[in-house]
Amino acid sequence: xxxxxxxxxxxxxxxxxxxxxxxxxxxxxxxxxxxxxxxxxxxxxxxxxxxxxxxxxxxxxxxxxxxxxxxxxxxxxxxxxxxxxxxxxxx
Numbered sequence: 001x002x003x004x005x006x007x008x009x010x011x012x013x014x015x016x017x018x019x020x021x022x023x024x025x026x027x028x029x030x031x032x033x034x035x036x037x038x039x040x041x042x043x044x045x046x047x048x049x050x051x052x053x054x055x056x057x058x059x060x061x062x063x064x065x066x067x068x069x070x071x072x073x074x075x076x077x078x079x080x081x082x083x084x085x086x087x088x089x090x091x
Contacts, residue, residue, distance in 0.1 A: 001036065009039055012050050015057055 006026075010016050016035050018026040028036070035057070042053035 001040065006036065009036065013039060013054060013057065 006016075006018075006028075010018070013035070016032060016039070018028045018032050020026055038057060038060070039053055042048045042056055043050070048056060
């Protein structure tokens with residue numbers, strides 16, 4: 001992704017907050033990369049507007065925050081199983 005796109009997204013999406021160090025260099029941590037990928041998917045693949053993507057990310061955060069830890073782990077495990085099944089079909 002181009003740096004100017006990421007800088008714009010930092011202004012538009014409050015969830016995307018890379019660490020800034022000396023010389024205003026941005027360091028993206030794992031959660032920042034995941035959020036950037038989610039934003040890219042929402043905007044480019046699913047065709048959401050900036051406002052729509054903002055709402056989707058906010059709702060996603062609420063859903064994950066409201067799930068108990070065990071439930072979230074179960075959900076992630078079931079998603080992984082589904083993805084592995086899809087990958088096998090594609091091979």
